[in-house]
Each structure stands twice: as C-alpha cells, then as structure tokens.
Amino acid sequence: MNRRKRAATREKFMTRNFKITGLVAAMMLTTASFAQAETLRLLTWGSYAPEELVQKFEAMYPDINVEVTFSNNEEMIAKLRATGGAGFDLAQPSHDRIHAAQLEYDIYKPMDLSMIDTSVMESSHLEGVKANTTIDGEVYAVPHQWGTSGLMANKTMAPDFKGWGDLCDPQYAGKTSMRLKRTILLGTAFSMGHDPFAAYADLDEYQSILDEVAEKLIACKANIKAYWKGGDDLSAMMLSGEIVASETWDSTAYKLYGQNKDIVFVPPETGALAWIDTFALPRKGKADDAAYKWINFVLQPENVTIMSGSTGAIAAVKGGLELLPEDKRNAVTAAFTAEDIANLKFFANIPPGVEDMEGKTLERIKAATGG
C-alpha cells in the first residue's frame, strides 16, 4: 500500500468514525432528554402538594416529574440559604418572608409575571404581595393561598373566648395553649393596644413593646398547659378536651370543626393575623417553565378546590371562598363575619434585625420559671 492510499483510507475511516460519534452523541442527547424528563422540585408546606394534584399535573405534562419537599418558612429559607438558592425550582414562603431574606441572602430570582395568568388572582392579594416583595422594581413573588392565625375555643367550655388576652384569663387556668413563636408575640402586642407592625419602623419602640409582651407572657405561663409545637399535638389536646382554647392556625381549627362542631376558630377582637403563602423562584432553580406551568395549573378553579381541601387555606383567586370544599366553607363562615375579614391584620415585612429581637424575647419567656 502506498503512502497516499493509506492516508486516504485513514481519512475515510476517520470521517466515518466522526459520523458514528456524532450519531451516538445525538442519540445520547435525545435519550438523555427523554430519561431526564424535566423535574419540578417543589419546596412547600405539608399538604400544599396533594397527591391527587401532582398526579393530575404529571398526566397533563408527561415530561415533567414533580418532586415535593415539605417544609416551613424558616426551613425553606435555611435550605435555600445553604445552597445559595439551588436545589429547588419553586418555593412557597409567606409574603412577609421574602423581602429581608432576599436582601440578606440573595436566594430568589425575579418573576416574569407575563408567564402567569394573574387575571384570576384576587387583585388586593396580588397587589399586596407585589408591594411586599418588590425590590429594585422587580417582583419576587405572587400569592397562592391565604389564611389567618388566631384563636380557637370549644364553645361549650369557653363560650366567651374572644381575644388574645383571654389565653391568660385565670378562669381557664391550665386549659389553654399557644405556640411559642412570633405569632403570639404579635397577637399579645395587639391585645395590649399596640401596633407592632407600625413599630417595625422604630426598632427601639418595638423592643419596648416586646419587653411588655414578654412580661405579660411570662406572667401567663402558669395559665398555659403546654406550648404546642405542631398541628398534631395541638389537635390531640383540643379534641381530648385537655385544653378548651388555644392560639392556632385557622386551618387546624377548621379541621377540628369537621370532627367536633363545638370547636370553632375565633378571630381575636383585635383582628386575626393574616398571612399569604406565595410562589417564589429560587435563584438557581433550573425548571422555571415547569414552575410557571405548576403555578397556572393550581390556579385553575377545579384545582383550587382540591388544593384548598388539602390545605384548609383559602386560595388567593377571585371567588376563593366559594371555591373551598363545602365543609371548609362552612367552617370559615361559622368563624368569620364580614367585619372580621375587614379587620384582618396582614403580617408586615420583617425588617432585618427583628427576627433576632423576637428570638431573644421568646428565649426569655421559655427560660423564665413562671409556672
């Protein structure tokens, strides 16, 4: 074989080789995209991704896989902070937990509102959340579900229960409960005639309010049976009659109403504290399209009913109350009058530093030997 011929063969061989490689690579790419059918990693609250909806969504978009991680506000932020916003594609923190977390840790990315059908959303909630979560002109969250924190009471045993302060009323000694978190601090502040949200602007004033609240709650310790830590132990105490009233999430109260019609949610006379859980995109999320699809999917009326049935919260869409499943709607109408709704106190953005002040106050209350 002469030299030239050999070179030609080699060239031919090489081109063929390249072709094969190209083909294999192409095949690998296509299989990869098939096998990896996009994954939507949700970071959300327990019950915010009911199996029924997840299956319906996956049937509708066969190339999207939904992975759900259940969490709460604090853990969501801690998880995203640990990775700089990676590991999840859609998170659902409450509306007051976005502004400061974004400023401090840069864990979310701005939303493209044109991808979301915002026309179905209740405009007051949408505008409220936008106002709360706009940084440098960019919106970081849209509303999903809203609910309140307030009180619940067993009507037969505590018929006159109506304000945060009643938790400390000696006539219910040993028969009330609360969760030792920021909600009870804020509620107690309102019941003492302060407006803690207004005081966020002046942290010295807020500290003096917190000191007063701490004093009151330490004195109140003897009245409390135990601090509840999650919906389950609260439900057990309430259903067994070990306690007659408690600070609570409304959804827990609605669930209990389904089992015992005497247990009702009581919006405190100073106003129930309202939160809105939102949709926010983690900064290093990889499936924004799938995330937008999920958002639009759960906002559709028939899905709203399934979602609210699972969460016990009201969807932030137009006519959200009517879209509740019947039992939940009855529980809500049994609890709220139109005035109560008008009197809601929406959680204000938590400015940096407040969490620390509140944390210290809570520690002081826990460590005090009041009762």
Add this chain to the structure above:
Amino acid sequence: MQSDIRRLSLILLFAPFALWIFLLIVLPHIGMIALSLREKVAPRVYEFGFGNYIDFIQEPIYWNTLLRTGSMSILVTFLALLIGFPIAYYIAKIAGQRSKGALFLLCLIPLWVSDLIRAFGWILLLRETGVASTFLQWTGAIDQPIEFLYNDITVVVGLVYTVILFMIVPLVSTLDGMDDAMVEAGYNLGGSGFTVLRRIIIPYAMPGIVSGCIVVFMLTAGSYLTPILLGGKNSSWFTEQIYDQFITRFNWESGAAFGFLLLAFTSLVVWLGLRLTGQTLANTVAKS
C-alpha cells in the same frame, strides 16, 4: 517487597477511616469554626470576631440552659448505669446460653423504631387523657386525671429509655469476658456479696462502664427530639437553642458558636469524669 506489600495494605485499610474522619468530621468542623468566628455587621457583610462567644457569656439564659442540659444528662447517665448494670449482669452471667441471645435481642428491639415514634409512644401513655392516667382512675387510685407529660421527670424517663441500650451493650460485652472463677474465689475468700461486687465485678467491668457512660452522656446531651416532645413550658434543652439560632433566627454564626460550645462542654465533662474517677481512656475504652 514484603514490607512494601504490608505498607500498601496498611494504607488501604486505613484510607476509608482517614477519609471518613477528614471529610465528614474534620472539614465540617473547620467550616463551623470559621462560621462561628464571623460577626454580622450588616446584610451580607461579615467581620472576623469573637462576638458570638461573647454573646453567649453575657446572656445568662444561654449558659443556664447549657448547665441544665449538662446536669440533666449526667443524671440520665447515672440512672442508665444504675438500671443497665443489673440487666447487663443478668444477661452476661446469670442467663443461660440460649436465653442470652433472646434477652439481648429484646434489648435491641426498641432501636428498630425511630426516636420520634418512641417519643409519641410515651406521649400516648403519659398524657392527661392517656393510658396511665385513665388506668389509675379506673383502679380508683386517683379521682382526677393527672398530667404526667410536659415536665422534667418525663424528659429524664424518656431519655433513659432511649439511651439505656448503649449502656447495656458495652457492659454485656465486658462482663461476658469475666471468668466466673474470679467471683467464686471472692466468695471463697470470705467476701460478702457487696465486697465481691465492689472489689471484683465493678473493677473488671470498668472499661465497659466508662465507655457506656461516655456514649450515653454524649447522646443525651446532643439529643433533640425527646426533650422537645416530652418537655414542658420551662424545659429548655441546649440543642433546641442551636436549632433556634440556625433555623428560626437565621443566625448561623451564633448557632455554630453554640455547637462548638456544646462540643467543648461535653468533652470537658467527660474529661472531668475520667479525672475524678481516676480512669484514663487508654486503660478503659481502648480495652473494652
């Protein structure tokens, strides 16, 4: 050639251990130290400093909780030893060869269930409307339901139950190696039961006692679920403070400092314990 092979096999055998220690223990701890020495001055701005440790010293709530956790852990360790020793002695020395395995297995079974479930078991038993209170009312011993839950005694009981196995296992394995002839010789020489226990059995079991106590103490001081779920209004546990710093207050810097303080404190207690009882790690734990 021969020595090369020996060295290679030594390196290969040692590598997993070294990697484990380095990657999973040493590196994260270095990260934690670095984190604990950062002070937050403004959002996203940090400075080097000892502020987190100074905060701890200045705030009595923190060190009181640490001391509380430490003293309750010592109590739990002591109770676990008191209850675990007779059980271990029975399994190792008195039970027959066949029942020995079965008894050991019975001790292990609770470990097959997670901490959380075991804590809920206690809650069901001890709550005001729970099994214990209802039973006592039924027998007529009490006429009002009693709340056994949510106090420090419940926490101690729950912790002893959770950790006692880690006391029994090392004790059984040390006592198992003891020759019965030694005990017999003790009696033959006129020793009373107490003298035999004090002069022969306990000294022999010392390696097991020390390693059991160290493991149990460390596990108790670092436990989270049991004290949280069974504890009451006033029962703070130091791990809860660490969790709060990390999660609810987003203060990782001070959480890391607390983590380190807990490590230093428990190590100090173990060292003191060894010194006070005149033991060393070399002739106890390394032997068992």
